[in-house]
Amino acid sequence: MLRIVLTRLFDAIPTVLLVLTLVFVSLRLLPGDPALVALGDQATAEQLELFREQTGLNAPIWEQYLTFLRDAVTLDFGTSLITGQPVLDTIARNLPYTLELTFVAVLLGALMGIPFGIFAAVRKNKLPDQSMRVFTLIGYAIPDFYLGALLLLFFGLNLGLFPVIGGGEGFLDRLHHVALPALTLAFVKIAFIGRLTRTALLEVLSKEYVRTARAKGAPERDVLLKHAMRNAMLPVTTGLGLSILATLSGSVAIELVFNRPGLGEMLMSAIAQRDYPMIQGGVIVFALFVVVVNTLVDIGYQIVDPRLRKAA
Amino acid sequence: MTGPVLSVRNLATSFRKGQGWSRVVNGISFDVAPRQTVAVVGESGSGKSVTAMSIMRLHNPEKSRVEGQVLLEGRDILALPEAQMRRIRGNDIAMIFQEAMTSLNPLHPIGKQISEAILLHNDCSADEAKQRAVALLDKVRIPSAASRYDDLPFNFSGGMRQRGMIAMALACKPKLLIADEPTTALDVTIQAQILDLIRELQREEGMGVVFITHDMGVVAEIADQVVVMNRGDEVESGSVRDIFFNATQPYTRKLLGAVPRLGSMAGEPLPRKFPEIDGVTGAALERDVMPDTVRHDQPPVLSITGVTTRFTINKGRFGRASGRVHAVENVSFDLMAGETLSIVGESGCGKSTLGKSILRLVKSQEGKALLNGRDLFGLSKSELRSARRDIQMIFQDPFASLDPRQSVGRAIAEPYLAHGMGTEAEAGRVVGDLLEQVGLSADMAQRLPHQFSGGQRQRICIARALALSPKVIVADESVSALDVSVKAQVINLMLDLQAKYGLSYLFISHDMAVVERISHRVAVLYMGEIVEIGPREAIFANPQHPYTKRLLAAVPIPDPDHKRPSKVADVTELRSPIRDLDFAPTRRDYRQIGEGHLVMA
Numbered sequence: 001m002l003r004i005v006l007t008r009l010f011d012a013i014p015t016v017l018l019v020l021t022l023v024f025v026s027l028r029l030l031p032g033d034p035a036l037v038a039l040g041d042q043a044t045a046e047q048l049e050l051f052r053e054q055t056g057l058n059a060p061i062w063e064q065y066l067t068f069l070r071d072a073v074t075l076d077f078g079t080s081l082i083t084g085q086p087v088l089d090t091i092a093r094n095l096p097y098t099l100e101l102t103f104v105a106v107l108l109g110a111l112m113g114i115p116f117g118i119f120a121a122v123r124k125n126k127l128p129d130q131s132m133r134v135f136t137l138i139g140y141a142i143p144d145f146y147l148g149a150l151l152l153l154f155f156g157l158n159l160g161l162f163p164v165i166g167g168g169e170g171f172l173d174r175l176h177h178v179a180l181p182a183l184t185l186a187f188v189k190i191a192f193i194g195r196l197t198r199t200a201l202l203e204v205l206s207k208e209y210v211r212t213a214r215a216k217g218a219p220e221r222d223v224l225l226k227h228a229m230r231n232a233m234l235p236v237t238t239g240l241g242l243s244i245l246a247t248l249s250g251s252v253a254i255e256l257v258f259n260r261p262g263l264g265e266m267l268m269s270a271i272a273q274r275d276y277p278m279i280q281g282g283v284i285v286f287a288l289f290v291v292v293v294n295t296l297v298d299i300g301y302q303i304v305d306p307r308l309r310k311a312a
Numbered sequence: 313m314t315g316p317v318l319s320v321r322n323l324a325t326s327f328r329k330g331q332g333w334s335r336v337v338n339g340i341s342f343d344v345a346p347r348q349t350v351a352v353v354g355e356s357g358s359g360k361s362v363t364a365m366s367i368m369r370l371h372n373p374e375k376s377r378v379e380g381q382v383l384l385e386g387r388d389i390l391a392l393p394e395a396q397m398r399r400i401r402g403n404d405i406a407m408i409f410q411e412a413m414t415s416l417n418p419l420h421p422i423g424k425q426i427s428e429a430i431l432l433h434n435d436c437s438a439d440e441a442k443q444r445a446v447a448l449l450d451k452v453r454i455p456s457a458a459s460r461y462d463d464l465p466f467n468f469s470g471g472m473r474q475r476g477m478i479a480m481a482l483a484c485k486p487k488l489l490i491a492d493e494p495t496t497a498l499d500v501t502i503q504a505q506i507l508d509l510i511r512e513l514q515r516e517e518g519m520g521v522v523f524i525t526h527d528m529g530v531v532a533e534i535a536d537q538v539v540v541m542n543r544g545d546e547v548e549s550g551s552v553r554d555i556f557f558n559a560t561q562p563y564t565r566k567l568l569g570a571v572p573r574l575g576s577m578a579g580e581p582l583p584r585k586f587p588e589i590d591g592v593t594g595a596a597l598e599r600d601v602m603p604d605t606v607r608h609d610q611p612p613v614l615s616i617t618g619v620t621t622r623f624t625i626n627k628g629r630f631g632r633a634s635g636r637v638h639a640v641e642n643v644s645f646d647l648m649a650g651e652t653l654s655i656v657g658e659s660g661c662g663k664s665t666l667g668k669s670i671l672r673l674v675k676s677q678e679g680k681a682l683l684n685g686r687d688l689f690g691l692s693k694s695e696l697r698s699a700r701r702d703i704q705m706i707f708q709d710p711f712a713s714l715d716p717r718q719s720v721g722r723a724i725a726e727p728y729l730a731h732g733m734g735t736e737a738e739a740g741r742v743v744g745d746l747l748e749q750v751g752l753s754a755d756m757a758q759r760l761p762h763q764f765s766g767g768q769r770q771r772i773c774i775a776r777a778l779a780l781s782p783k784v785i786v787a788d789e790s791v792s793a794l795d796v797s798v799k800a801q802v803i804n805l806m807l808d809l810q811a812k813y814g815l816s817y818l819f820i821s822h823d824m825a826v827v828e829r830i831s832h833r834v835a836v837l838y839m840g841e842i843v844e845i846g847p848r849e850a851i852f853a854n855p856q857h858p859y860t861k862r863l864l865a866a867v868p869i870p871d872p873d874h875k876r877p878s879k880v881a882d883v884t885e886l887r888s889p890i891r892d893l894d895f896a897p898t899r900r901d902y903r904q905i906g907e908g909h910l911v912m913a
Contacts, residue, residue, distance in 0.1 A: 212407075216401065
């Protein structure tokens, strides 16, 4: 098991390098002079030159690239142009809020979506399946920021059951704060994962090895959970991975709606204020997150499917 | 004397269809005594598998209705509550299926799937179950059984998987074993081993066997009693000798008449059509020998020399080449105009790869393939495209090789138009003409593939191949998926077309009985190499190479008085054609036996 994890992490290194290179190149390709952007129109030629000297913009491109890589690997993203604080500190302050939101949302989505999907598949075309279909339609149709606003108005403002601003302090308070936004994001997740589980399970249930399991006298619960569900988990694992990534980008809007701190909120204000080091740091963290999630999905695959373990 | 293990009385199964019910099995009755084998035979759609599933009560209860009685040692199991029925499945009645690959759970180790069956019906510890599972694997002759316990199904070969299935079915010493086409997907030599194994285990365990099959040869070999089914009805039943020698029903006689019999062509050098079966009486009318279509006066239309196709296996992180599959190794032969050369061998012997190599659908490393004197391997892409007009291919699966959303008329016209052989209007006429040539009618051109039966679809594929008026047709297992009577019709059609257009066939098949009918010459392929090649009559009457002999000996004979001798101990599997990178194939010499009959020395 440890070997699998290590191999996968090793495999992720080229991806990370590629991502960093793309970020570097895209920053150089952006129109405009970074020094001019940083110091503003009023800056004198000397000030600009001094800035370039200090930030290494005068150095040859490969040297800039190596410096950039070194900084990225050591998590040195520079300082914010607006607040003057290290970018890393800002990210470190905001990241936990985004992570906990994503984690709780996906967990809710999986814990509710998978059983819903199983239920719908087993009772195909019956009431549970029909209700699931309606729920899926609603889940897909309502934009999450709108649903978020509705929940916020009703449970937060009208009933006063949930806080309407901030991220909270301490475990229970944070859980209280994350509940509504996570539920908002989980709503579409439940629909997506439920639908995916239903389709995958129905496909597997028509397979011959399921018939074999019944033919040897396995009780229906064993047939479903031991034989069918494990095979159906393969596509669901992929779906979960996609779902985590979608939640991460979806959290940008939700953090704004619920006035929560987080990467989304941080990036939005950085973009509005043209805080380039901050944007760069945020983009790199996002990209790394994508790589980490993909690696986790790969590892998940190997746990579910022993054939991949042997092949590796 | 005890009564029958299983007694099926007036079994009728209906499936829900829209608002109503449609009958698919209509009043079947038979008894199975201990140690007795009852074969249920019929063509596809006859309801034989539905019968088996009805006995096991494996149909979805909401979509099916099973009537009549199924008495297991006198107890009607159709009347049992599901919880009790579950204890019978796998315990008193066990079942094995056609496709062992898809019938085993791909994510569970084989051994675990067997011990699961033991644990479900026995009060024992997991360790005990494991020991018994290993003993069972050993019993079905899996080499070094204990070390294979944790192997996943994909680590096993087809024959080993089916043996694993049998081990699972035997796990609780069932009184009755239902085998649903257990050897249909296997090679003849492996089929022979599995049949021997079932017979021997039946003797040891004393169980009754219901054997479902479409293959009369297998029936003759294994059955004591036979039930013939057609479209859900029981046509006839009786002892195996009664059915084979004194069948009263025309359908039974028709089924038997259509069965290709190995050795029926002895003394005839030319191909002969399958007998025509009289639909009313079921009598078989033997057809005339085909005229000699082979043009010995012309140079060969296709000349293959030293064709070698190898696939590199890449392994590890950076895809380093770790070995090579020697799929086709130094194969040479000539194909004359109007001649049928059959390439025979078992799965994995390289026969399909050889066909694809010649058409350059896969890349060969060495050799020449001269079509009318032009080397296909040396042509540029555009030259190859025009050369392919003369050499066409028909595939095995007529369901998968037609686009389900394209009318069959379009499918047939496509190659004609793609090669710019005429206008749309001309293509329309050609399509109509071709459909009639293959025994369909011109007005069927607008229909979609799903509106045709399997045999009709294969005719459509033949029409498509004929659209370019090719010289050579490569037929890769083209009749293997068809029922016997349909198979005979398609082969007869191919023989007619050969006589009419002077076509040459490269007929790739594992079915020796069909090969005997259609071929002028036969080449036996083993591990990518031709081990024996020669006139069909010589190969069948006087096989020289041990592999050819083994292949011919394994074919079941549809005659209950001439059962194949049992050779249970022989569990040889096809050896792996994977070699090290530095492997240098040995040079082969061939010994001449007779006129054109060569055998590897």
